[in-house]
Amino acid sequence: MKSSRLLSLLLLLQVRPHMTTGEIAARLEVSTRTVLRDVEALSAAGVPVFTQQGRNGGVILLRSARLNLSHLDPAELDALGVAGLDETQRARIGLAAAFGRATSKVDARRATGPGPDRSLAAVVLVDNAPWFAPDSETKVEPESVDVAALAVDLLAGRRLAITYRSSGQSRARRRTVDPCGLVAKAGQWYLVADSGGEPRLFNLRRMLRYSVGDAPARRRAGATLASEWDALRRRTEASGDVVVTARVRTSRIDMATRILGGRLDFVGVPDSAGPGWSLVTVRYREYDAVRHLLQFGENIEVLEPAPAREVMEAVARDLAERHGASPPA
Structure with a gap:
């Protein structure tokens, strides 16, 4: 734990060579004494870092020190490989800490270069959470299984026996599947998985x-997680052959375009x-x-x-009947 904290301290000072003990303590969630x-x-180990008293004091790392802290361990490489996940999703899959270390190393490496930050990260932000999603502090329905444990078990490449309740069904049933991978959507x-x-x-x-079985998972030739997901996504979002014609208030056309997405075949006449x-x-x-379409109301x-x-x-008619009378006591 201490070695990890020492590395985090070095990473902070690589980005900001002069910080107060209070700032560092807040970032590392430790006391100033720690x-x-x-x-x-660090100083005893030969790292050119020292403390300075006074109004402009704090912890200082000599600018002449070019510490090579950009090497990533396997967990950090995994975390960057799934960089599209948000903070909550990374925590559920057990990569939150590794992602934090990896990004700190990248920031530290960038800070050693000349000039201001010219990376795309300075002008591009990715947020894959849906609109109106609850805040991370709000309690949401959790997964029934441990996502991180399942991800590790999938690396074994074996068949799974799952107990699963299909949408619209009240009871779950057991089935054997050939897993391909996990997708956050x-x-x-x-x-x-193949079933x-x-x-x-x-x-x-x-x-x-x-539960993980003994038999290896059966994979169809050429099938990858990316190709399987693409096919499933297209099938799920397929618009269908039933064509519905409706009139919509023109003031709600923008909302219709946003909500209906690929289902919207023609609009604007x-x-x-x-x-x-x-x-x-x-x-x-x-x-x-x-x-x-009921969400458009009147x-x-x-x-x-x-x-x-x-x-x-x-x-x-059903809605009118149930809302026309007084609600039950």
Whole structure:
């Protein structure tokens, strides 16, 4: 633990060669007394670092020292390899600390070069969390299995026996799958695996437990995690063959474009119903999926086909009946 803290102290001073003990203590989450002891240990080991008293004092690393701290250990390389994960996801997979060390080493290496920071990281920020996602401090439904442990077990390349509850089902059932890997998508974790010879997605929030078998996982020729995920994503987001025509308030067209995404087939033609309305066409896999349009409330009317309009009418009637009476005591 101390060696890791000493390395963290060096990384901080590589970026900022002059820091107060209070600043270092806050960054390392230790006491100022611990910081002073660590500085003494580094100095005794020959590192050109010292403390200076007074108003402008603090901990100082000589600028002439060019410490080679850019080497990454295996865990840090793994952390950078999945750099697209957010802070919460890295913590769940057990790479939060390694990612912090890796980025500190990169920052330290960059700080030794001449001139200001010209890296893309200074002008590009990646945030893969969905809009309106809860803050990290807000309690969310956790995965039923340990994501980090599962990731390590997948490296063994063996079949898994999982207990899984499919969407819409009240009971879970046990099945044997051939795992390919894990995918983090919009704040959720998924296991990509073959089940019955077909690629499937398993939401880890509905996986109750798993066990690693003795038999090696069966992988189809040429199949990789990236290729399997791409095929599954395309299949999940496929727009379908049911074409629904609706009129939407023109003021809500931007919202329709954002919410409907790839399902939106055509948009923007003024409707004969009058000014302020536009026609759109939306594709779904089945008529019942038209319920998705209910979120537009009074800003939409489904025109055709008749089965889709009947779904909207039935749902609207049910909502009206349940909201027309006083709520139960």
